[in-house]
Amino acid sequence: MNILLGGLLAVAAADTLWLQNDRLRLGFDPTNGSLLELADRASGQSFVDGRRATAIWRLDGLGPGALRVVPSAARRFFWHEVAGGGPGLALVWSDFGLNEAPGLRVTATVRLLGDSALSEWRIAVDSPGAMAIEQVRFPRLTGIPQLGSGEELAVPRWMGALARDPATLLAGPDGKGRRLEWAYPGTLSLQVMALYRRGGAGLYAAADDTLAYRKTFAIWGDSDGSRGYELIHPLENPASPRRQWALAYAALLGTFHGDWITVAERYRAWGTRQPWARESRLVRGRVPDWLLRTGMWVWNRGRSAGVVPPALALQRALGLPVNIYWHWWHHGPYDTSFPDYLPPREGVDSFRAGVAAAHAAGSHAMVYMNQRLWCTGTPSWASEHAAHWAVKEKDGRVREETYNVFDPQPCATMDVTTPFWRAKYAGIADTVLDGYGVDGIYMDQAVQSLVCWDSTHGHPVGGGNYWMGGFRALAAQIRAAAAPGRQVLLAGEGAGEPWLPELDLMLTLQVSQERYSDPSSGWEPIPFFQAVYHAYGVTYGNYSSLVMPPYDELWPAQFAPPPPGPLELLDTRFRRQFYLEQARAFVWGLQPTIANFRASQLTDRPEETAYMMRLARIRARVLEYLLYGTFLRPPELSVPSVDVDLSRVSIYAARRGGPTVSVARYPAAIAGAWRAAEGSVAIAVASIVDEPTSVSFAFDPAAYGLAQGGQIERIDEGGRRPFGEFSSTVVPIALELPAGGAYVLEFRRSRRP
Template sequence: MSGCKNSEIEQNTIIDNGKIELGFNISTGALEHFKNYNHSYNFLDSENNSESLWKIDLFQPSGIKTIDMRAASNFHFLKRDTNTLVLIWDHFKEIKNRNFKVTATIKLKDDMPLSSWKIAVEGIKDVQVSKVVFPIISGIKDIGDENLAVPYWMGEKMKNPRTHLSKIEGKEKKYEWQYPGRMSMQCLALYNKGKKFGLYASCNDSLAYRKDFSLTLDSLNNLTYKVSNYPSLDMKSDIYSPKYEAIIGSFEGDWISVATLYREWGSKQKWAFESRFKNGLTPKSLEKTALWEWNRGKSNNVLVPAQELEKQLKLPVKVFWHWWHGCSYDDGFPEYLPPREGKQSFVTAMTSAQKDGVEAIVYMNQMQWGTETESWKNENAQAYAVKDINGKMNTHLYNIFTNKSLTTMCLGTQFWKDKYTSLCDSVVNTYHTNGVYMDQACFSFLCYDKTHGHPIGGGNYWLKNFAKLTQQIRLTFPKNKDVFLAGEGVSEAWLPYLDAFLTLQVSMERYAGDNGWEPIPFFQAVYHPYAITYGNYSSLVVPPYDELWPKKYAPKKPLELLDAKFNKQFLMEQARSFVWGFQPTISNYHGFLSNQRKQEIGYLLKLSKVRNNGLKYLLHGNFERSPEMDIPNEELSMSRVSIYAGKTGNTVSSFKKSYPLIYYGTWKSDDNQIGIAMASISDDPYHVDFNIDSKDYGLWPSGKINIIDANGKTFLTAYDKGKIHIDFTLESRQICIIEITN
């Protein structure tokens, strides 16, 4: 039995495909071992292997009741073949319906170290099931030299995740991610960095049903992985079985290997085929954007500086415009109109900017309503808000200055879709903007309000209604003008509906500090050719303060320069975005920075020009694993700042941490050429010296190597017989693309 001890054989039933082996207890169905053959490694702690494979939350008048496999009086299994096992639990004494039964089907892939997990809960007509947690993989041992990679928005990686989990206050030491939402793809990886192997977990849900993924640390320092699935409470069917499977397996490599594995599946899904960018539906002016300016306030503080940037750069500049609206930010939504500077001033400024080639999208949160606004009462908005299972609204206090709350509106209601569409219609057609930034776009919620007309609780109605909303909005857009929709975060499920995605983790230290996570271009590694990403908190001044907030909290020196010791942080954030394929962005730009932070602004402008000369790679290219280089590090001073001015005036704190001084990312173009983007933030030159085998990238055995910079393309050398040797000096703060072509 594939190397199992006799006692294990007696207690377990095994499925085995020569890549991995799963063993289940014959009396309970518990997963007791999970073996990787290549490394002869059991991922599970043999001392902690009796946990239930599933848990079910039942909604009862008295509250939620949770059952697991121990509630079943009977368990049996069927082994269909060497790769497939069916586990069945029935005869639940605590459930009146005698037909209530839970069936789990686990099947190994024929030629891969992966398994699929499917659950069915039958006999639920008289039982309201609010949540099905499956699979539950408990007792996951420390793999050693451990890294956790999760597609939280763009993507994050953590070293020694158990150490960080153990520091969480409270009884439960848990990380949890919602999909579709802040978890942009349905996968995660836990791996040994040195030995380059690990545990892979995902779902193959092509319809984007709402679910949660989690990792929990127990008292024995073992991890438990769970997927929480949400049925609809108003289902007429007598069975709940998700329309997707969970995938559990092992893999060789690191997070890039996982991205490649997931891309094989994700690129074949509907959202990839219907991607607006991939299908040429995004405006060409958006694709040609060389630089974004993210400013706040009236037009003279937003559009005028952008026009100055456009003149310096001599390439297209887009504006991402907050605080243009008549209401106070983060409490007065959706009373955006008229603009705070008045209609005529706003329209005149927009017309002037567009004549200079500067286009602007304006901020409008696509799901929040201020509970203390007049419109909240007058339009009976509460009736159309998201409700939880107990009928409570999802109300949150974002604004610490006014202490006024926002409440989440339900996209499943036609009322809210009509309300938001009318606002988009006005800002584009009456106020002449180039589109809308839909804040909190790539989120989803469970709503239990029976009057809204959508399935109650779980399902995929949120995304379906977002699709209807954007379709409805676009019907109002003029046909002869470039107009587009952008949204917060990234998500595979939103690829068919948004033109651009705001991705801010390139500057996550600025808002999260040193919290153990570091950004990785996980989403770009999978979906870069399907999505335009932009965004950066990268700023050279202290955060702004909304003039409509209470005067007593306003900073005495608004938009004061940040200490020059943080300048390299600015460069690092820009370098990351460049090599990871983003459209560059600067936050809080003002004309005085071109003189007082001349070197940093010069770096940004040069970076934008280099990127513009390499769009076949950095806009359209596929992410590839980069060749290894020995990169110098330096301890940098990092600012952690509030997104806005702080209530006490102390908005800036700092820490020091070691970071690379050279950033690079490798991209493959549609015509089978390679571009290696490189950005130095070092004060010293760096000797670039590495070798590539052309076969590793599917290149021709002979060709040439060029250097693309702000001035264009320069021949460096040629290569032959498949041996590519790159050898040149990257000067201090130089930005370029190494092009390997036929």
């Protein structure tokens, strides 16, 4: 039986119901709705195992031991064509024989999106009766095969993470399989992930939610080497009776050819048309002017004497504005005393004087304030009855987190939707901003969302999109309290598209991943978020440091490092790691940052400090690319790989044991490519070695929209100079980078005026 759907053929054969176009082919079992095929038609690669049926959904009941409903439990199934909106099928399951839900019906609707390689998946649950559904898993794929050599897994875990060996990663340490999952909005900055073979076919899994509903993307490996994927949707008020629940957005499944940059380009075409992009603070011109002029951030900790003078010394040496990212200014010890930040540990007058000294020199400061933690050992926890306004688990317990490895005291996660917590946090922020003269607040853990089960907080319990509403209200409350015309900077830890209209600045620390994560984790950082939203939000951050980490003077004395104490200079063997971190920030379009800086480092580590200042000065000459530009696919550099000694020591990492040194191979130079708003293109190249390096690559003008030809200029910290011309043909580019060298090559259709 052949059925023509919207000009595309759906074929109900004896064993398969096909929904297909020229690029994508979906096959379902017409007797039970199982997915038999999800195939890229150009390559023939299928992303499910047709030999075993895939149940595309599961309903999970609320509570331990609760009922799980799967498609095979239905005693009746039928399908029908869906009219309008492109070719599609409705798959309908009913008659589950459940006493608590006798009329239960589940309908999954699958459509092809025009002639693209994407399909749209929606689900509705009718007549659940007395069944309390906690979450719906949809769509679900099982039996995803290994894709062979060159397979990669790309996940927008905040800035972005790439696994170059997903088979080993998903097999787990015992080879029996491992499950990985990430929440959105929060740890996932984008609603997409991709599994592919580089240069071959890949699976694209996404959602098109513009309202920031809580969801979890999951991928897992099975003991036989196959994989699974599912998107999990927690329901609002799962215990409340309802006649129907329908997914408020669509899940997307499709195929592509390429790599993570291909995925970013596809997602960018959608994401930059959404409200968070149109309303981003950078696009609307709402970010503070001084943020845009920032030449470098100094991330220092403690009293003003160890924070402000080093930043001003660097500013004098650099010749560009240096701003201060200030931790440990607060009254109590870090990670055990929040939110009892006031007064500053050095006293109000001394702290104000430090801020004033920064302002007098043209520098600005933002201070650390955790956006969601209230440590339960603080006197204020009991005296202000804060437990009532904390996030609750399903069993009613306060949700707690513990971070301090030297004094492991728990902290409660506070519910940002509650007026109580917003007033508490905004009140402290007002004192810091207006009372102390600070220019901004760094809101640690801001780019996260949580599920709360406290029905007295005024939001739905369980799933929903209430968290972002609470954060928007908090940001507005802080800014509304500022003096008229005062530019208040709000920064957040991590990156996430729903926060673009609220935050001026986002911390993307993954450029320094090697300093705090296991070198054998299987992940490497990629600028996934910047590849999508660089022109819509400012990012910064780096653990890049030339010294051992600091130790809070208020932490237990018995764990303090022995003489010479904290901030001891690291061995110069780690120079390449420092270069790598600074180079990533440079070519990936972040504002540069150095942590734990002291003025003495200008003379004690002249090569490293000269390198970071060189990159900052070059960046300042090309802000149309490295601040406002759109990410492009960088050229493949012909450059040798080198060994890089890595120091894995940060505030907590490896401080109580564990490996601290490893070696890995990296290219001796890395590159990024950017397009300015007027169409010109820049290739940023930075060496990570302290000897001269030859770098070459092929520049294809047509691939960058410059097929008409034009001029090339080379930009370094000293200025611009002509480098050559290009026509419509591929141009071979050869660069001789000096030790620790960096250049930007600008390709323009016409000369600058």
